[in-house]
Amino acid sequence: MTAQITVGGPELTQERRLVTEIPGPRSREILERKASAVARSVGHTLPIIADAAGGGTLVDVDGNSFIDLGSGIAVTSVGNSNPRVVNAVREQLDRFTHTAFTVVPYESYIAVAEKLNEITPGDFTKRTALFNSGSEAVENAVKVARRATGRQAIVAFEHSFHGRTNLAMALTAKSAPYKQGFGPFA
Numbered sequence: 570m571t572a573q574i575t576v577g578g579p580e581l582t583q584e585r586r587l588v589t590e591i592p593g594p595r596s597r598e599i600l601e602r603k604a605s606a607v608a609r610s611v612g613h614t615l616p617i618i619a620d621a622a623g624g625g626t627l628v629d630v631d632g633n634s635f636i637d638l639g640s641g642i643a644v645t646s647v648g649n650s651n652p653r654v655v656n657a658v659r660e661q662l663d664r665f666t667h668t669a670f671t672v673v674p675y676e677s678y679i680a681v682a683e684k685l686n687e688i689t690p691g692d693f694t695k696r697t698a699l700f701n702s703g704s705e706a707v708e709n710a711v712k713v714a715r716r717a718t719g720r721q722a723i724v725a726f727e728h729s730f731h732g733r734t735n736l737a738m739a740l741t742a743k744s745a746p747y748k749q750g751f752g753p754f755a
């Protein structure tokens with residue numbers, strides 16, 4: 570059975586509803602294309618293909634509805650397609666998609682920096698730089714710390730995960746599966 574899903578957002582019925590086996594026929598078809606087209610190193614946890622998501626619910630291409638405990642690894646914590654997020658993104662896209670802040674700056678970057686400076690711990694003067702991913706932020710934090718202190722050593726905790734780029738991976742304690750076969754490390 571195939572459900573007609575045309576819209577995401579929080580108006581999706583917030584329910585778990587299975588209407589096919591998992592994965593359903595349409596998901597299986599697309600996953601076969603994934604196996605042919607996407608590098609094998611890019612795995613997935615749940616063998617379904619997402620079609621829409623809203624609030625805490627995710628709907629696949631076969632019309633199955635799931636409670637989205639994965640939350641994009643805890644990054645849709647205000648709900649998938651939260652209207653305030655969607656409207657802010659839409660408004661920005663209508664204005665411009667990209668200038669590269671280091672070429673031509675824009676106010677929203679500065680407003681985010683001001684907000685982060687305000688809500689993060691510490692009553693000292695703070696400044697913020699934004700990066701594209703956690704790994705990039707970790708790598709840049711190491712660069713900033715080294716340049717500021719003139720020292721080299723970095724402390725990382727046991728059981729830590731810091732990312733998949735080369736230095737973030739070196740700092741990551743969990744060897745399997747993140748570091749296996751990728752050495753030598755910094």
Ligand SMILES: Cc1ncc(COP(=O)(O)O)c(C=O)c1O
Nearest residue numbers: 702703704705707730731732733
């Ligand atoms: C604690 C921590 N550091 C770094 C990262 C790496 O972030 P990204 O996957 O955005 O590069 C993650 C992401 O899972 C993380 O949980």
